[in-house]
Amino acid sequence: MAEKQKTANCGCKGIRTCLICEENDGKRHLLNTTQSIRCDFTYDPESKLAVPDGEGQSFPFPGVFLWENFVSEDEERELVAKMDQEMWRESQSGRRKQDFGPKVNFKKRRIRLRGFSGLPAVSQKLVDRMTKEPLLAGFRPVEQCNLDYDPKRGSAIDPHLDDSWLWGEHLVTINLLSDTVVTMSLDEGWGEMDQGEVRVAVNLPRRCLIVLYGEARHHWKHAIHRKDIQSRRVCSTFRELSDEFLEGGEQEKLGLELLDIASSFKGVPISN
Known part of the structure; x- marks a missing residue:
């Protein structure tokens, strides 16, 4: 099971590193300290504004929805216990993962259904709740x-944009076990703030659900930085299909097949 895996291994490739490979291989992840960051903001879910941490002007920050206490403490324990009964696979930058979805080659735009058995049974009630x-x-x-x-x-x-060829408008994540911060960033600045990177911190309380859509989904990169992981954090991210795979799209048939499998809620994690 997950807790019996050797912690001496990691899944880092290329320039990505974690504390394990940095210690074992002498690697060091050097932050670019010369990069100009003009503004730092914190997202206010009530006003839906990015509020400056110091001096500066707030601005509208659309495309973020927060649902606090989306799951209860009992549900959180059940969800994490179910996850820990399955194998965790080592992933990049010190993460471990479990995938319930089709195998995808994004560069070649190929999708393989073999091994995809649907979303896990425990998630059916979560999907029913979020779609209310x-x-x-x-x-x-x-x-x-x-x-x-x-x-x-x-x-x-690392800061990234999720694929938009296969994945659709809404990225939905449930945050479990600890509070954290998702950092939204624009490399080129925002509005009149065109000198260097602009970052907006979105605080994620334990057991909350966050949705990224619109501007926050397609234009702002999102990241979880090492400094914002203070204790174990587990999350589940759910993705929907893009228009190309929905009714009237070029790959509607494949999309319907994917939806049929996913909605069976009989899934087990796919293997490499």
Whole structure:
């Protein structure tokens, strides 16, 4: 099971590192300290503004929805216990993961259904609950990715945009076991703030659900930095299909097949 895996191994490749490979191989992940960062902001979910941490002007920050206490403490224990009964696979930057979704080659735009058996049974009630929210009324996830972050491994995820060829408008994540921060960033600045990177911290309370859509989904990169993992954090991210795989799209037939498999809720994690 997951807790019996050797912690001496990691899944880092290329320039990505974690505390394990940095110690074992002498690697060091050097931050670019010369990069200009003009502004630092914190997202306020009530006003939906990015509020400056110091001097500066707030600005609207659309595309973020937070649902605090989406799951109860009992549900959180059940969800994590179910995850820990399955094998965790080593992933990049000190993370471990479990994938419930099709095998995808994004560079060649190929999808392989073999091994995909659907979302896990324990997630059916979660999907039913989240789709009661008007923003997610039509949300039909076809992939679930569980990630395990631990400060002992230096777990993190670099700033990135999720693929938009296969994955659709809404990225939905349930945050478990600890509070953390997702950092939203624009390399080129925002509005009149065109000198260097702009970052907005979005605080994620334990047991909350976050949705990224619109501007926050397609234009702002998102990251979890090492410094924001203070204790074990587990999350489940759910992704829906893009228009190309929905009714009227070029790959509607494949999309329907993916949806049928996903909605069986009989899934086990796919293997490499």
